[in-house]
Amino acid sequence: MVYEKRSTSIAVLSLTVLTLLSPMFVGASAAKVEPTQRPYRMYIGGTLAPDYGHLYGPFGACILIQVSVTWTPPDQYLFIGISENETGPFVGHLWLGGVAYEAFGGLDMYKNYYILIWSPYFNTKDITYYGYITYWRPW
Numbered sequence: 610m611v612y613e614k615r616s617t618s619i620a621v622l623s624l625t626v627l628t629l630l631s632p633m634f635v636g637a638s639a640a641k642v643e644p645t646q647r648p649y650r651m652y653i654g655g656t657l658a659p660d661y662g663h664l665y666g667p668f669g670a671c672i673l674i675q676v677s678v679t680w681t682p683p684d685q686y687l688f689i690g691i692s693e694n695e696t697g698p699f700v701g702h703l704w705l706g707g708v709a710y711e712a713f714g715g716l717d718m719y720k721n722y723y724i725l726i727w728s729p730y731f732n733t734k735d736i737t738y739y740g741y742i743t744y745w746r747p748w
Contacts, residue, residue, distance in 0.1 A: 659731070667723055667740075680737060
């Protein structure tokens with residue numbers, strides 16, 4: 610797995626500018642702000658024949674999971690879903706057009722979740738997809 614941590618320098622810069630411009634803090638140094646949520650990114654991809662899928666996970670201690678993928682050919686459907694079990698049931702959406710973004714929020718951070726990328730049985734061609742899963746942890 611490949612993980613990527615996002616920078617929080619924009620939030621720190623904004624707080625620094627606001628703090629230094631405030632008349633109450635003129636001449637005072639700005640306090641460093643630590644983020645309360647941390648995003649991690651996992652790159653995904655592969656080729657799927659009709660009625661085949663790839664399962665990713667488990668993702669534990671998450672409060673939000675985002676999936677962003679592109680695929681070819683764009684005239685084929687792609688399902689992106691989430692479940693608390695490896696075997697389902699999976700809840701999600703069917704996408705058409707070669708680009709999809711799915712966000713699953715309000716997750717229980719004490720449970721594990723699995724993401725399914727599936728080529729439905731009624732597709733007529735293999736799908737090649739790539740993208741990433743971003744998951745947010747509260748620490």
